[in-house]
Amino acid sequence: MQQNLSDELIRVGNDLRKALENALSTMDGASNWGLxxxxxxxxxxxxxxxxxIESAEVNLAHVKDLARQFECELETFNQSRPNIIDVKPFHTISHYFFDNLYADFLIQGNIAEAKxxxxxxxxxxENIIRTINHQS
Incomplete structure (x- = not known):
């Protein structure tokens, strides 16, 4: 039973890790275009x-869903939880109207914080997955 639980936790953790990699990749693209x-x-x-940024937000929503699932799996192991990311809004509409250097820097700062x-x-x-692998 415990082995099945750890296998499921590792599977969800690996899915989360892949989603995080995808989100980072799209955030890198947004950052590059921001520059x-x-x-x-x-x-x-x-x-x-x-x-x-819109593509990155879709990936971030997927990350949040997987992170919640990962948190539920972690409760069975009494492990510490990863913080679910809370990304600031990117101020899209106001940026189109006030497209200036200040707005661009604000958005770049938000992207850097999200990354x-x-x-x-x-x-x-990764640390949690490593710990669970050692316990198994």
Whole structure:
């Protein structure tokens, strides 16, 4: 029974890790387009950046769902839980109206914070999986 529980926990943890990698990848794309937007300031760069951010938000929603599932599995092992990431809104609408350097820096800061939260969640998830593997 305990082995089945640990197998399920590891499976969900690995799914979460993959989702985190995908989310980080899309956030990297948003960050790169954000830098181009900072340098050029044209509408196309802003639009493309937000297209990347929308893709990242879809991935973040998937990460949050898997993190909740992972938390439920962790309760059976009394392990510490990874913090579910809470990403600040990216202020999309206001940025289109007030597309300026300040707004671009604000968005880049939000992206950087989200990436750091994802990296921290990745480290925590990997540590928990490693611990469960050693206990099995």
């Amino acid at each position: 181009l937007d900072l340098l050029s300031g044209n509408y196309y760069m802003t639009y493309t950046k937000y297209h990347k 750091e939260a994802l990296r921290e969640m990745m480290r925590c998830t």
